[in-house]
Amino acid sequence: METFQHIKLRNLIFEVSCMIFILLFAYAAVSKLLEFDKFRIQLTQSPVLTSLADILVWVIPILEILIALALFTTHYRLIAMYLSFSLMLMFTAYILIILNLSPYIPCSCGGILEKLNWKAHLVFNMILLMISILSILIYPKFHPPISRNQNKPKYYRDEEGDTENLEKSRYN
Template sequence: MKKETILRIISGLMAAMFSYAAAIKLSDYPKSRGEMLNQVFPVPIADVLTWLIPVIEMLLIVLLLLSATRKKATWGSLILLSAFSIYIILATNDAFSRTPCSCGGVLWDSASYLAQLIFNIVFIVLSLISLTIENGRLKDFSWFHLKYKKQLASNSA
């Protein structure tokens, strides 16, 4: 598979995920605000995050779909997903005075923190693969690198 095709698929998947996440948050803003107020943040921070997170997600959607800004948007996606993953890890390991509700996030209303963490890790890995390809670390992206393995075997013999 060609490098550009893989980059488009990954950025498309991330854009679709952020589109769904932003749409969920904005379609029922009062519910989203209530869920954010149920987190461990002070009310002023929760109020700002309630609108700031969907705005960032919408910005990332646009930037992920433009090849000129895709790499920067992938970095932004990686940072946002990592920050949320760290928050999940802290929340589930009693780092706060209470464990806030998981509130479903991008998945479904009763999704556990573990399900959200696994979901985030999948997209973090996709971001890392994309950045690795963008930075030229993978010249020929194939799942098994059979050609490379055969070449190594013949060189060592």
């Protein structure tokens, strides 16, 4: 049974995850752009990314900024959360490749989370990956305008796609 409180809780969890990802991506992108040369050298040092360093040095921070901005909007936040999931999965897969398949392990000095080693980075990414999956799964299908206009009826679209007026519904 889905109650209005449940939806509010789902929304709250989603909002918090959005904030986490916005902070993470904004910080990551800015730190990369502020130390652009250093980031570029780190990419060229990577045995996997070295030949793509010229492209990735721009693509990664721009993508991070775009995702962070999209997470602010009501319309694109779910898509942005899918993109966050995709990016976190790619970072995680990259770390797994570095740790297992690459001829050597580049240093993780600089960039985001300087103090973390590769294994800790992997755990950190896994946690964020879980957060993104959870947020996508619990995101309410209909985002109710909770506070804007109290006179407007609040709707919730159920699994079958039917809409219900929440104020008059049996859930309330």
